[in-house]
Amino acid sequence: MSKPVTETGRITRKDALSLLKNAPLLELGRMADDVRKKLHRGKTVTFVIDRNINYTNICINRCRFCAYFRDAGHPESYLLSREAIFEKIAETVALGGTQILLQGGLHPDLNIEYFENLFSAIKSRFDVNLHALSAPEIFYIAKQSGLSVPKTLARLKAAGLGSIPGAGAEILSDRVREAISPNKIKTAQWLGVMEAAHRQGIRSTATMMFGSGEEPDDIIAHLDAIRKLQDKTGGFTAFIPWTFQPSNTDIDIRPATGADYLRVLALSRVYLDNIANIQASWVTQGIKMAELSLRFGANDLGSTMIEENVVAAAGVSYRVSMEELVEAAHNAGFRAAQRDTFYKIIKRF
Template sequence: MDRITAEKAKELFEKNDILTLGRLANERKKLLHPGSYVTFVVDRNINYTNICTCKCKFCGFYKDKQENGAYLIGQDELAKKIEETVSLGGTQILLQGGLHPDLDIRYYEELLGFIKRNFDIWVHGFSPPEIDHIAKLSSLSIEETFARLKAAGLDSMPGGGAELLVDTERSRISPNKIDSERWLDIMRKAHLAGLKTSATMMFKKSDSVDNILEHFSKIRDLQDETGGFTAFIPWPLQPDNTELDEEHSTAVDYLKVLAMSRIFLDNVKNIQVSWV
């Protein structure tokens, strides 16, 4: 099965034939995973803070520092969440949070050290916007930031903050977030530092096929370069309680994007579903 071009992918996408998309996605899957099985990891998403200076328009999560409901997780609560995860057979935590204005790298080193001293668990943590924020607050390069976080216990990195890697759209929905080139460069540096990562895409009902395929192309190109992505996770925007006036994507919309992800990203071994 040859690599698909963006032009051919657009033609397939716009035909709206979900059965053909599904068949082609399954063919691609069989080339990468010949067995008839899927895998899963028992883990838990732990958000260490909801205080965030980024204030993305699609986010219903963030709070200002003094706002009612704002929090920064303490060690006791963190330990309780991890203990519950381990008791259920969990082997990993996804550790992410907002861009807190006061937390430099020392906080994250202490956080990781506490986890690793007390638990035998894989830490999949800190998306590219968080890495960028930590580096700037700490007056460190991205390379120095990764070196210190790895030494403290970071095992791998999630692909959050990608949203859509098209800057005209990013400037509309998340004007304070790093741009697409910065996101990709931080991923490149993570891979060069020996950290495996996932990649993500948040898509909307209103997104054009061209924009979705531009996102796919940027992920595929970087994977050709580094080979550092272990999985790709697309998910639809949840527009309720956000500043965006967007329709909900349908189940068919999701299945089309999921299938095209598998067809297009021939060099990313796993397509993952979002569990949040």
């Protein structure tokens, strides 16, 4: 069994694997809680007020784990109009929102001009951070527009892109990616987009979707890839592990349980010693588990997600209000605070 990370320096891959496989849940939790206490000395737990806007569900990737995408021409396929997007943003800003999480499918007709125009139109109308476009979308836009990834990022940034969500990472192990999302960009490309973004000063989060059939080794490989890139760039603001939701998807597997979730969350806190923030996922776990997560390594409750479509399509429909996030923080012994995308405190509760 390895010693707590803070006494011996970094936890190795080997020790991490052993912890993930063998450590009792509460031993792992205590280790993560100790690391969290060292990194976040105040008794503050944060969240952001934002809205998820999924501008389109048309996607050429057709991942097996995804219940959200539709093919072009399908009666349920859509592309939101600019007016619809503006209206959603206006509602969000009125509710105190500071961030728009704008993500969609890989739509074959949208090139960089579409996003440049959309972003500058949004920025000219609203004072809000555009946390937009996952690495697969950026990679695809570059390809469709005949541009390099760095050039694409530079143009999007100039048009108003503020930061990048860490989605599309799934598990950064090509063996698993081949099985669950064969058409999606591979590990090296996902990391390449993130590295290019960080080098231009565009910060991002990183996610991990587990419980889709990976082995413990794959989880460790994912954490290690993120830790290595963070050593190089320091560009990740937060890490967000969440569990695969199998309903309405092409993958028949028993979902990861609450205990699985807390184990991976805790290990993430212990392993990613160079990432400041770990987010709890109330969207996939429910508010009570999110509350518990605050003692298993998490220091942030993510966002209010005024609108969430993708996970809901996979059969999970937790909804929480800001008051519930504040209550969850209090129940876990913390003070709640609203933050912006970059973890600056806006308002304390």
